Amino acid sequence: MARIGILGAGQLGQMLALAGIPLGMRFRFLDSAAGSPAGQVAEHIVADYHDGAGLKQFLEELDLVTYEFENIPLDVVEEISKIIPVYPPAMALEKSQDRFLEKSFFRTLGIPTPEFARATDPGFEFPCVLKTCRMGYDGKGQFLVTNENERSQVLKQLGDRDAIQEQYIQFERELSLLAVRARRGETRFYPLIENTHRDGILRKSIAPAQDVNPGLQKSAEEYAISILNTLDYIGVLAIEFFQVDGKLLASEMAPRVHNSGHWTIEGAVTSQFENHLRAVSGAPLGDTSPLGVCGMLNLVGGSPPVEEILKTEGAHLHLYGKKAHPRRKIGHVTFVEKDLAELTVKLGELEKTLIDDR
Amino acid sequence: MARIGILGAGQLGQMLALAGIPLGMRFRFLDSAAGSPAGQVAEHIVADYHDGAGLKQFLEELDLVTYEFENIPLDVVEEISKIIPVYPPAMALEKSQDRFLEKSFFRTLGIPTPEFARATDPGFEFPCVLKTCRMGYDGKGQFLVTNENERSQVLKQLGDRDAIQEQYIQFERELSLLAVRARRGETRFYPLIENTHRDGILRKSIAPAQDVNPGLQKSAEEYAISILNTLDYIGVLAIEFFQVDGKLLASEMAPRVHNSGHWTIEGAVTSQFENHLRAVSGAPLGDTSPLGVCGMLNLVGGSPPVEEILKTEGAHLHLYGKKAHPRRKIGHVTFVEKDLAELTVKLGELEKTLIDDR
Numbered sequence: 001m002a003r004i005g006i007l008g009a010g011q012l013g014q015m016l017a018l019a020g021i022p023l024g025m026r027f028r029f030l031d032s033a034a035g036s037p038a039g040q041v042a043e044h045i046v047a048d049y050h051d052g053a054g055l056k057q058f059l060e061e062l063d064l065v066t067y068e069f070e071n072i073p074l075d076v077v078e079e080i081s082k083i084i085p086v087y088p089p090a091m092a093l094e095k096s097q098d099r100f101l102e103k104s105f106f107r108t109l110g111i112p113t114p115e116f117a118r119a120t121d122p123g124f125e126f127p128c129v130l131k132t133c134r135m136g137y138d139g140k141g142q143f144l145v146t147n148e149n150e151r152s153q154v155l156k157q158l159g160d161r162d163a164i165q166e167q168y169i170q171f172e173r174e175l176s177l178l179a180v181r182a183r184r185g186e187t188r189f190y191p192l193i194e195n196t197h198r199d200g201i202l203r204k205s206i207a208p209a210q211d212v213n214p215g216l217q218k219s220a221e222e223y224a225i226s227i228l229n230t231l232d233y234i235g236v237l238a239i240e241f242f243q244v245d246g247k248l249l250a251s252e253m254a255p256r257v258h259n260s261g262h263w264t265i266e267g268a269v270t271s272q273f274e275n276h277l278r279a280v281s282g283a284p285l286g287d288t289s290p291l292g293v294c295g296m297l298n299l300v301g302g303s304p305p306v307e308e309i310l311k312t313e314g315a316h317l318h319l320y321g322k323k324a325h326p327r328r329k330i331g332h333v334t335f336v337e338k339d340l341a342e343l344t345v346k347l348g349e350l351e352k353t354l355i356d357d358r
Numbered sequence: 359m360a361r362i363g364i365l366g367a368g369q370l371g372q373m374l375a376l377a378g379i380p381l382g383m384r385f386r387f388l389d390s391a392a393g394s395p396a397g398q399v400a401e402h403i404v405a406d407y408h409d410g411a412g413l414k415q416f417l418e419e420l421d422l423v424t425y426e427f428e429n430i431p432l433d434v435v436e437e438i439s440k441i442i443p444v445y446p447p448a449m450a451l452e453k454s455q456d457r458f459l460e461k462s463f464f465r466t467l468g469i470p471t472p473e474f475a476r477a478t479d480p481g482f483e484f485p486c487v488l489k490t491c492r493m494g495y496d497g498k499g500q501f502l503v504t505n506e507n508e509r510s511q512v513l514k515q516l517g518d519r520d521a522i523q524e525q526y527i528q529f530e531r532e533l534s535l536l537a538v539r540a541r542r543g544e545t546r547f548y549p550l551i552e553n554t555h556r557d558g559i560l561r562k563s564i565a566p567a568q569d570v571n572p573g574l575q576k577s578a579e580e581y582a583i584s585i586l587n588t589l590d591y592i593g594v595l596a597i598e599f600f601q602v603d604g605k606l607l608a609s610e611m612a613p614r615v616h617n618s619g620h621w622t623i624e625g626a627v628t629s630q631f632e633n634h635l636r637a638v639s640g641a642p643l644g645d646t647s648p649l650g651v652c653g654m655l656n657l658v659g660g661s662p663p664v665e666e667i668l669k670t671e672g673a674h675l676h677l678y679g680k681k682a683h684p685r686r687k688i689g690h691v692t693f694v695e696k697d698l699a700e701l702t703v704k705l706g707e708l709e710k711t712l713i714d715d716r
Contacts, residue, residue, distance in 0.1 A: 018376060018379065021376065021679075022676040023677065024675075024677035291649065307642065310642050
């Protein structure tokens with residue numbers, strides 16, 4: 001029975017535990033926030049990542065450590081790696097924690113990205129997006145600027161934080177790829193997912209993304225393979241792309257299970273959560289085939305009553321046990337339908353009832 | 359957020375909790391056995407059902423109580439019912455705790471059963487099966503007798519325990535029906551399931567059962583409706599049948615989620631566990647449609663290594679966190695396939711590796 005430690009105790013951790021318990025795995029979480037979602041289903045050490053005593057207690061009798069959040073301090077992961085295995089490897093965390101490193105890494109591997117430069121580099125074309133290099137998520141720390149004056153103001157606001165300027169992309173759509181690589185190097189891919197964000201927060205995912213030609217899926221997988229193998233990666237990796245002129249530009253990656261893959265719980269033979277756990281524990285990977293046309297809606301900022309959601313036939317509800325709060329993801333709902341038409345009806349019904357921070 | 363108390367903390371309780379946590383429900387279990395499966399995923403009060411202090415602690419701030427085991431003392435359930443709702447109703451528990459009452463109840467409703475009589479009644483035809491009226495499960499307390507001498511010996515062995523004698527049925531096969539009834543009286547049915555027992559223990563379930571004509575499914579559902587409505591039943595009810603000459607004879611019922619319905623976790627739109635929780639919590643019921651041809655194998659007495667199981671594509675593993683022990687169910691594996699031929703191959707692969715108490 002594998003005893004797995006997870007850094008971070010949010011909903012991703014909770015869903016990892018719910019997927020792993022039936023495989024005979026047991027979990028312990030480390031996170032400074034008491035009452036976190038994962039702590040409601042497994043042991044939770046409430047301590048700062050840099051708290052030596054907490055870390056020691058966390059590591060007791062674990063077989064391996066993984067993480068559900070990429071803003072874990074790198075030094076903590078490196079320290080743990082000296083004692084027991086940590087998957088995905090620290091190198092993946094390092095690259096994904098810094099937007100400049102991340103995009104440079106993509107470019108090194110020949111993966112197309114939007115144009116980018118250090119925010120302090122002059123002569124970058126407008127409009128562009130200024131982003132803090134670190135700790136940005138759900139649209140935090142991102143600013144669209146259209147002229148030199150706006151740029152200076154944002155730079156002043158960011159103070160001495162490292163920032164990146166990126167070409168403003170008018171994309172056709174946003175897609176993501178979930179890849180998983182096992183300890184023995186075996187890799188599998190879920191089909192490309194189409195994602196809709198609003199105010200920087202993921203609202204909806206459709207999988208498989210519609211109108212994806214085989215070339216597009218192949219490109220995405222080739223980019224993923226190149227990242228996975230270069231990093232000797234183990235676990236689930238998410239890569240977010242912009243689709244522009246029918247081609248992919250890599251936007252960012254997350255070295256963990258990903259919100260755009262929640263549909264895999266009911267919508268794929270093996271969920272991203274189970275496959276991540278299979279990968280890190282050294283088990284064979286599971287089938288990533290989709291079981292229908294899947295749609296996922298995030299419950300952001302609040303949720304309609306449970307009864308209201310469940311009365312829509314086929315609604316798979318996931319509440320994380322978090323207090324409602326503006327812009328906070330407190331749950332999601334997945335549908336697995338025969339075709340896009342049916343899915344659209346179901347999603348439409350639910351969207352009408354969403355209590356959202358519009 | 360519904361707070362649900364569950365009497366009994368075995369694997370059925372564990373799977374109820376795993377199904378209910380994503381619905382925002384929280385669980386507390388009462389069971390005298392420390393280290394029980396459900397206690398590994400939720401709060402577990404380790405106390406005897408008749409321990410007043412334990413019961414009080416168990417009931418604190420609960421919204422309702424249900425059970426995962428039908429041999430809960432009836433007086434305890436009746437006492438709890440005075441304080442907060444208990445579903446399914448105590449009457450269902452009473453009927454299913456005593457084989458004589460149960461079969462008499464079936465007959466009252468016009469549901470065919472094998473011939474039966476009190477074990478002490480003379481003149482019953484041989485061969486017949488003597489069974490204790492109470493506390494029998496997994497084949498315990500059952501004896502095939504072929505003559506008066508054997509019958510006397512068994513009766514002596516049973517001492518003053520109530521027993522029933524039943525016609526020995528040479529059935530074509532064993533089938534079960536899972537029905538669910540909501541608080542508002544809405545009912546749904548899963549398709550009939552074909553079950554294979556060995557030494558009185560369920561080994562394999564196939565769902566939907568093959569070669570079921572619509573009449574057979576309809577009969578089963580009519581019998582179920584009659585039981586559900588008579589008892590004003592709320593929750594999942596399992597009924598086990600013998601198929602004889604293409605017709606159904608009711609063998610027994612269980613007022614709870616059932617081993618023959620474990621395939622519904624991956625194999626139906628809504629699992630029996632989720633539907634039981636939807637029913638008892640007053641939510642609308644979920645779709646019971648199967649997602650393919652499903653097969654479930656119990657892991658009895660032990661399990662092959664996890665890696666061995668997971669390398670068969672499509673294997674959905676469920677380990678309950680129980681110590682291996684002869685005749686003990688410690689987990690199960692489900693496959694959901696396109697057709698019976700594929701399913702048969704998958705089940706065959708796994709069956710070869712089973713560490714069983716043959």
